[in-house]
Amino acid sequence: MELLSFENPVFVAYAIAAAIMVLKAVAMSWLTVVQMVRFKGGYRSPEDIRKTPINPEPHAGQLAPDERVERIRRIQLNDLENLPFFFMAGLLYVMTGPSLLTAQLLFYGYVVSRLLHFVAYFTAQIHDVRAIFWTIGSLIIVYMAVASLFHAL
Amino acid sequence: MELLSFENPVFVAYAIAAAIMVLKAVAMSWLTVVQMVRFKGGYRSPEDIRKTPINPEPHAGQLAPDERVERIRRIQLNDLENLPFFFMAGLLYVMTGPSLLTAQLLFYGYVVSRLLHFVAYFTAQIHDVRAIFWTIGSLIIVYMAVASLFHAL
């Protein structure tokens, strides 16, 4: 059986987790747009305060940071610091031919940790709460990268 | 036929699109360097205003944000928020064995949307113009991720 194939249940688990994480990351972009339109602010480029159908009454204050938009940007930056490395470590890990149960725990555990991280960050829970969810995801990436490295060496 | 192979024309289309997007992203880094050297500013680290052959007459003002550099940084950040997810969603989509024509439309459509997004952003078109190109690319990623997810489930 080919490892990188939908016939391999470990790859199926990886594909499900990766696809959900792609959609989660893209949703952050859309949520940024929603917040900018909703609060009519948090824009970043000088041309964004030119009059358009979406922004009919522009003013200079719209270029100032708006915490309700900045919060989503920080959540998104956190995704950028994590998801590409999950994708890479996960792909290598699939290639090592792990047991299905372990792989599912790692892949789906990662997805759950990131979704909970989002909820904790979006609802402004104390730092320690979102740190716990972030740490779980980060350790899963480290585990898969180290396991792949040992498999390769 | 193996799906992940240059013998698969769908993979060839993916490889062409992904390679162009890699070069586009790397070009943003080089364009940032070009703008920093050209306008002698927009540096970010305290040590960047130490005297060197590239910066023979440094001064503290070089650490202030320079819109001509910041614009490229915003374009690059937009790439970081999009391209890694195109790479991942596209790879999964190749594995689902789609029709060649659909895959080419999605992959090359994505490339065109991102190049037009760059032109619109670089020339400071109104927000709605670059938003249209960004939206096309974003929807292509969403479509491929959802199609891969349904294929996996």
Place this chain on the structure above:
Amino acid sequence: MELLSFENPVFVAYAIAAAIMVLKAVAMSWLTVVQMVRFKGGYRSPEDIRKTPINPEPHAGQLAPDERVERIRRIQLNDLENLPFFFMAGLLYVMTGPSLLTAQLLFYGYVVSRLLHFVAYFTAQIHDVRAIFWTIGSLIIVYMAVASLFHAL
């Protein structure tokens, strides 16, 4: 022999390089945490100055940028601007079936260039020093992307 398999020594070299780069990137997140806890500052979210076991004596100044934390964030951003494109270009390059020696030079050369970039940035060497290491890595990505593109066309 399958190209994407641990039986292919070119893939093994890619896997080793990619796994090390994943760990390097994740280490930047942990280093940011270390610096924030060590210097009790450089936080970014309003809720981060609520009293918790990790931050027992919070104050508003902890939300101001702290250069010792910002430096790590800049290094990490540089990783985000480079590593995902190394992963993608490297994967395509493996698929082109290159010679083992060339591939090892490119993959391991990239790893070394990024580790030296980190040392130069972390110890605040002049801009030109870290620019040299960054340039080596960037050119390796460009070479692999172009080689893959020509192979595909």
